[in-house]
Amino acid sequence: MSPPPGVRVAGDSHVGKVRTANEDSLVVDAARGLYAVLDGMGGASAGDLASQTARDAIVDFVVQRRLTMEPRALLEAAIQAGCTAVWNCAQLSRERHGMGTTVVACLLIDATRAVIGHVGDSRAYLLRGGRLQALTRDHTIVEELVDRGLLSPEEAERHPYKNVLSRNLGAKPDTKVDLLDVELRPGDRLLLCSDGLYGYASTEAIQYLLGSGDAPNQVARDLIDLALRGGGGDNVSTLVIEAPPAAPSSTQVVRTSGAVAWWQLRQRFMHVAREGGLADNPICRGLDPEEALDLVGLSLCEAIFHDLEKSTGVNVWTFAQNLAGGWFARSGEWAPLRALMDILVRAARTVVDEIRTLEPSLGFLLDVAVSRALVVAELAIGGLLAERLREVDSDLIQLHAAVMDTIDQPSLDSDDTPKFVDSPTIPFLRPDRPVTNSGINAELVSAIEKTLTIARARTSPRAELLRQILVALETIATDTSGNFASAVLAARELYGVRSVDDAGIMPLFDALDQARIITAASVHQITATDALRAKTLGAISAAHQRLVSAMTGLVLEAVAPFSERLREVQAETVALRDRVAHAEGKRAQLERKFATTIDQSQPWEQRGTTESEW
Amino acid sequence: MSDVDLIEATKVLRDEVLDTAEHGDRDPPGAEVFDALIRALEVGGESVPGLDLQLHDGITRRLAWGDSEEAVLADAEMVFDRLMIAIERALRDPADRMVLIEAATQVAVTVARVVSLAAVARAARDRAARLREELAQRQLKEVLERQRSSIVRLELETKGSLP
Amino acid sequence: MSTAPPVARAYDTLRPNILQRLLDMRASLDPSLGRLDDAAARAQIGAVLDHLGNFIATGDLGLHRAFLHTFLAMRAAEAQSPAAVLAMLVAIGDTAAQVAQDDGTGELALVLTRVTASTARAINDLIAEELDRRLAQWRELAAREREEAPT
Numbered sequence: 001m002s003p004p005p006g007v008r009v010a011g012d013s014h015v016g017k018v019r020t021a022n023e024d025s026l027v028v029d030a031a032r033g034l035y036a037v038l039d040g041m042g043g044a045s046a047g048d049l050a051s052q053t054a055r056d057a058i059v060d061f062v063v064q065r066r067l068t069m070e071p072r073a074l075l076e077a078a079i080q081a082g083c084t085a086v087w088n089c090a091q092l093s094r095e096r097h098g099m100g101t102t103v104v105a106c107l108l109i110d111a112t113r114a115v116i117g118h119v120g121d122s123r124a125y126l127l128r129g130g131r132l133q134a135l136t137r138d139h140t141i142v143e144e145l146v147d148r149g150l151l152s153p154e155e156a157e158r159h160p161y162k163n164v165l166s167r168n169l170g171a172k173p174d175t176k177v178d179l180l181d182v183e184l185r186p187g188d189r190l191l192l193c194s195d196g197l198y199g200y201a202s203t204e205a206i207q208y209l210l211g212s213g214d215a216p217n218q219v220a221r222d223l224i225d226l227a228l229r230g231g232g233g234d235n236v237s238t239l240v241i242e243a244p245p246a247a248p249s250s251t252q253v254v255r256t257s258g259a260v261a262w263w264q265l266r267q268r269f270m271h272v273a274r275e276g277g278l279a280d281n282p283i284c285r286g287l288d289p290e291e292a293l294d295l296v297g298l299s300l301c302e303a304i305f306h307d308l309e310k311s312t313g314v315n316v317w318t319f320a321q322n323l324a325g326g327w328f329a330r331s332g333e334w335a336p337l338r339a340l341m342d343i344l345v346r347a348a349r350t351v352v353d354e355i356r357t358l359e360p361s362l363g364f365l366l367d368v369a370v371s372r373a374l375v376v377a378e379l380a381i382g383g384l385l386a387e388r389l390r391e392v393d394s395d396l397i398q399l400h401a402a403v404m405d406t407i408d409q410p411s412l413d414s415d416d417t418p419k420f421v422d423s424p425t426i427p428f429l430r431p432d433r434p435v436t437n438s439g440i441n442a443e444l445v446s447a448i449e450k451t452l453t454i455a456r457a458r459t460s461p462r463a464e465l466l467r468q469i470l471v472a473l474e475t476i477a478t479d480t481s482g483n484f485a486s487a488v489l490a491a492r493e494l495y496g497v498r499s500v501d502d503a504g505i506m507p508l509f510d511a512l513d514q515a516r517i518i519t520a521a522s523v524h525q526i527t528a529t530d531a532l533r534a535k536t537l538g539a540i541s542a543a544h545q546r547l548v549s550a551m552t553g554l555v556l557e558a559v560a561p562f563s564e565r566l567r568e569v570q571a572e573t574v575a576l577r578d579r580v581a582h583a584e585g586k587r588a589q590l591e592r593k594f595a596t597t598i599d600q601s602q603p604w605e606q607r608g609t610t611e612s613e614w
Numbered sequence: 615m616s617d618v619d620l621i622e623a624t625k626v627l628r629d630e631v632l633d634t635a636e637h638g639d640r641d642p643p644g645a646e647v648f649d650a651l652i653r654a655l656e657v658g659g660e661s662v663p664g665l666d667l668q669l670h671d672g673i674t675r676r677l678a679w680g681d682s683e684e685a686v687l688a689d690a691e692m693v694f695d696r697l698m699i700a701i702e703r704a705l706r707d708p709a710d711r712m713v714l715i716e717a718a719t720q721v722a723v724t725v726a727r728v729v730s731l732a733a734v735a736r737a738a739r740d741r742a743a744r745l746r747e748e749l750a751q752r753q754l755k756e757v758l759e760r761q762r763s764s765i766v767r768l769e770l771e772t773k774g775s776l777p
Numbered sequence: 778m779s780t781a782p783p784v785a786r787a788y789d790t791l792r793p794n795i796l797q798r799l800l801d802m803r804a805s806l807d808p809s810l811g812r813l814d815d816a817a818a819r820a821q822i823g824a825v826l827d828h829l830g831n832f833i834a835t836g837d838l839g840l841h842r843a844f845l846h847t848f849l850a851m852r853a854a855e856a857q858s859p860a861a862v863l864a865m866l867v868a869i870g871d872t873a874a875q876v877a878q879d880d881g882t883g884e885l886a887l888v889l890t891r892v893t894a895s896t897a898r899a900i901n902d903l904i905a906e907e908l909d910r911r912l913a914q915w916r917e918l919a920a921r922e923r924e925e926a927p928t
Contacts, residue, residue, distance in 0.1 A: 098668060098671070129875070130871075131805055131868070132805065133804065133805035134804070134805070134808070141675065141678040141679055145679070146812065160736075161674065161675075164674065164675060164678045202860070204864055334902075334905035334908070334909070338901075364883060364887065367890075368878075368886060368887050368890050371891055371893075372871075375870075375893050375894050375897050378863075378894070378897035378898055378901055379863060379864065382859070382860055382863040382897065382900060383860045383863075385859070385901060385904045385905060385908060386858050386860035386863075386904060387860070388908060389859065389904060389908050389911065392908060392915060393746065393749065393911065395915060396745070396911055396915050396918065397742045397745045397746070399915060399918050399919060399922060400745055401738075401741060401745075403918055403921055403922045426684055427684070428684050428687060428688060436695040500734060502734060505731070505734055506727075506731075509730060512726070513720075516716075516723055520712075520716045523712075530708035530709060534708035534709075534711040537712050537715050537716070538698060538701070538702075541698075541715045541716075541719040542694075542695075542698060544719050544722065544723070545691065545694045545719065545722040548722055548723050548726035549722075549726060552683075552687055552726040552729050552730050552733075555729075555730040556684060556687075556729075556733050559733045559734065559736060559740075562736075562740040562741050563737075563740050565740075565744055566740045566741075566743055566744045569744050569747045569748060572751060573750060573751055573754070573854055576754045576854075577851060579758060580757055580758055580761070580850065580851060583758060583765070584847050584851075587761055587765050587768065588824065588827060588828065590768035590772055591831045591840055591844075592831055593772045594772050594831070594835060595834035595835050596834070597772060598834060598835050747854075750850070753849075753850040753907065756846075757851075760847075761843070768840075
């Protein structure tokens, strides 16, 4: 099979800015129409090995079987072969346990048909008519829960485990492969990529780069640069497949004549910008007026020109991001940026209006294209604003937590600070819960006591918590009640009052682990038969297990109010949303009535009363 | 018995400890705990980050699928109890029993640590989520105010208009 | 800007086609739309299209902002970021313009593009206002923390 005529393909990969090894792999086999991106995972160099093993197995399978299988079955079986290969490889060594890889693969049947197969969270996108569409759904636990109706999309967005995979190649000997038939139209572009791209670049930016008229190899590189500028925290791989181009259309008119007409009036643009006070805007402070006009005005003018030439938005997008990003980085306020954009928009509209006067048809097409370019600028700025809002929210939440902790933290010296919760709030902590008792006699009790006495003697006097734990273990291990009470009581004594965070909780578990080690060493020092030592260790270990379980139960009890309060607040939000929705329904009805009764012969800006309440 | 023999002897206990007759042998409850026990035996019984990481992944996946921390804890307790019974029954040599008991206790403490950390992290997330809800509520309340103004204005504008 | 009444009427005539095109491609407008069932997606997209029609007819920026303010707040309560809302509304406007272009109603396509530009501008202003409010809240809380920190 030779590559279909007119189809262009290119791929690229980068280790990123944080990782030290690239665990991604690519397949670009134009002769067989096979393309794939694989993203390996696993410690040491296992991820590297996993993606390469899968890649080689998939390619080998397609080479051997492509003439005897139809495309969809071929791709599925090839990916399965990859899965089996990784699984088998993982069994050979303990260090490789847990290694795996994602895969997104495309088998190009001809210039108009392709099959996509994927497992994991590497993705396939289709760009058609300037719009980017995701073709694959990530195989993450959260997506699966949403599909099953067990989680709402809103909860999925906030879920802490939203990146945990539910499927990959290598976790099991075989896996379920998702397949999709794709019909390709002239001018379409397919993008296969690892999560190192979409995790560090916005969908809009990807859309604009993919939609630029640049060759696939340039686009593949530019997408990687985009991810690196966004942080580059992961390996990133991109593969661009371009269907043969469409026939010329009105877009071509704008690309050629429109772009030229626009550029010819750039001095008019600059004049209007100058008259509008661009150089006096705070963003241009410190710049010479002509310098300001060049750096800002001419840059936008050029960006629009290049975007008109290529029917893309990438240049205006980049201009707006740089302008707004630089201003926000200097802690700039919104008002000057809005004022500056308004000056530039007025300048752009003036140029378009002049072209419309001279050449109505061309001017009309240009009006649409330039308006579109200005939307792209707002989109880029909106992305930065939203990012800033997210950062402020995060700071606000952290600060709120710190302030609440400061206000609410009970004084540890206070006599009226409650030390115990009288009744357990989770079933696991019920004191009357029966526990397995292996039977205890006087000899065993004595051995337990001796062991823990030795353990306490080996413990530093300053390690108060550890000593308390050893005392608690003795109490629990020699308890004959057959229920959980002694463990719960001991755990509550040890837990006391502490903050519900890592700093509050971890010292407890560190001390419990130390107790485990000291106890295991101490039991070998008692004078007893091997059998008695084993029974003693068994009894103390059972006590240890109950104590850590009870401790964990107390942590769960301590965190329960956070979930309850969240549920209450969520219910309040739902009620509020209903009220807003109801009011909006009424408002929309009235607005419709207003719209149908308004005098539409008036100029658009003069119809109705423009509200000034804002 | 040798380390290798003990590991093999322990693996044989899997069906009994995890009650695969009842739950099937593909992902029965507590499987991640038993697998962690085997790894603890393989590395020789000292605390190692690798043990925490794989057990952490296993517990994380269970929590991600919607199991509660309490359920994970209860399953771990059940595995431990059944293991103690199985050790008593299946291993004659007290030295072997002690090795296995030590490894089991190590895993029990690790499970408790991982579950507690997960619960504490969840509490932090819930608190942050609650604050986000309150911020969203404030926005919605502002919207309600403005909607009222819009409705009043539109009612005035459309007064006397044809329906 | 055209003042011709036919633009609003042309929009009303084309609205069913626009709605259907948007429903067909809703997953690419926004992933959250892709997850809604047909009825819910139709209601949400329909509400946006209804308002766009009103805005085309009235030219009233105040009402337009009021609608967008409500839309942003409702989506924020569903954990949707304002950037995603902006992208979705721009995509809806672009698609509507494309349908108008395909239909040969160029004037409507231009109006829709201009409306999309107004929408994007208004949304950014609203995001900036909300950002100012949150910053003020942060400053107030920071001051409180300084006052109440244990000595």
